[in-house]
Amino acid sequence: MSITTSDPAAIPLSQALTQAIAKRAAFLKQAETQDTDCYRVFHGTVEGCNGLNIDRYGNAWLIQTFHQSLSDDELADVTEQLTQLADLPVIYNDRSDKNSRVLNRLPEELQSFATSEQQMQENGIQFTSKLRHEGQDPLLFLDMRVGREYVAANSADKSVLNLFSYTCGIGTAAAVGGAKRVVNVDFSSFALAAGRKNAALNQAEDVCEFIQSDAFPALRQLAGLKVGGRRNQKLPSYPKLSATQFDLVFLDPPRYAKSPFGIVDLINDYQSLFKPALLTTKSGGTIVCCNNVAKVDRNAWFDSLVRCVEKQGREVTQHTWLDCHNDFPSFDGNHPLKIVALQLS
Numbered sequence: 001m002s003i004t005t006s007d008p009a010a011i012p013l014s015q016a017l018t019q020a021i022a023k024r025a026a027f028l029k030q031a032e033t034q035d036t037d038c039y040r041v042f043h044g045t046v047e048g049c050n051g052l053n054i055d056r057y058g059n060a061w062l063i064q065t066f067h068q069s070l071s072d073d074e075l076a077d078v079t080e081q082l083t084q085l086a087d088l089p090v091i092y093n094d095r096s097d098k099n100s101r102v103l104n105r106l107p108e109e110l111q112s113f114a115t116s117e118q119q120m121q122e123n124g125i126q127f128t129s130k131l132r133h134e135g136q137d138p139l140l141f142l143d144m145r146v147g148r149e150y151v152a153a154n155s156a157d158k159s160v161l162n163l164f165s166y167t168c169g170i171g172t173a174a175a176v177g178g179a180k181r182v183v184n185v186d187f188s189s190f191a192l193a194a195g196r197k198n199a200a201l202n203q204a205e206d207v208c209e210f211i212q213s214d215a216f217p218a219l220r221q222l223a224g225l226k227v228g229g230r231r232n233q234k235l236p237s238y239p240k241l242s243a244t245q246f247d248l249v250f251l252d253p254p255r256y257a258k259s260p261f262g263i264v265d266l267i268n269d270y271q272s273l274f275k276p277a278l279l280t281t282k283s284g285g286t287i288v289c290c291n292n293v294a295k296v297d298r299n300a301w302f303d304s305l306v307r308c309v310e311k312q313g314r315e316v317t318q319h320t321w322l323d324c325h326n327d328f329p330s331f332d333g334n335h336p337l338k339i340v341a342l343q344l345s
Contacts, residue, residue, distance in 0.1 A: 014077045017081055054082070060091055069104075143335075143337050150320075151177060155177035161280055186213075213241075214261050218239065227261070230261070245280055249287040266292070270301070271308050286343050287342050292336055292338075314345050
């Protein structure tokens with residue numbers, strides 16, 4: 001099925017990709033000089049083919065479709081263009097089914113490559129890569145590069161709490177940036193295992209800690225609050241933690257998730273996570289907040305964060321917006337991923 005739209009003004013996919021690569025010429029040159037070999041070359045939502053993303057992950061190209069499958073001819077055309085840019089294996093993950101799981105089988109040689117561990121680097125920091133694994137998403141979210149750069153530049157001699165850490169890219173960047181202690185919290189043992197590999201690749205094992213836990217009990221304990229749960233829910237066991245404050249807290253929750261301890265809802269209830277997270281942030285410290293829901297208004301969300309801080313008798317003394325890099329273009333500068341660093345009194 002063709003991924004191009006029925007709009008008569010729409011351009012062919014091959015032409016859209018050519019234009020996208022041309023727009024990134026300066027970015028791609030800069031990435032090479034900065035020891036970065038993982039980035040996006042086609043962001044379909046903005047660049048003409050909704051639901052199609054094309055990324056470089058180290059020594060491979062990754063094509064992903066989320067709405068419609070690529071036709072054989074389209075895949076062949078895209079593969080040719082990518083290998084002209086850099087002669088690397090091309091992995092196509094068709095995730096157009098409603099559950100977003102990979103549908104297509106690869107030729108045996110590519111399947112073996114896609115399921116094997118590789119490495120990539122971002123600003124010289126090494127990360128583990130596997131383009132097909134037991135999860136669904138790649139092991140590093142490339143649009144979060146600006147967040148990792150901020151943390152690496154602002155972690156020297158600091159304690160860092162990395163919540164919803166996934167494969168601990170933020171925590172690894174903090175360790176490389178000179179943090180004295182990094183605590184990564186995630187519920188997935190698979191993600192934390194990749195996080196341990198990332199720490200090892202950068203000789204950061206002594207700095208990084210890994211806590212497998214639901215975020216709600218971990219965060220509430222660290223904040224010195226009582227652990228509770230949803231009504232009529234039996235609470236499973238969880239690691240016991242002591243109340244602790246950190247110099248830098250990074251909060252990057254998923255859009256929506258439900259557990260016996262609570263509901264993550266970035267549209268209707270960001271505060272249920274933000275309040276305890278700010279309580280774990282030292283006076284004079286910084287909390288970095290992320291919201292990846294496109295329909296959440298940036299200014300309204302920011303105002304709600306400031307109100308929540310003020311209700312706790314504290315103040316936002318300074319704030320910095322972190323905007324995604326040029327390989328992730330957006331409509332009118334309004335990227336779905338919003339990241340703001342708040343310095344607190």
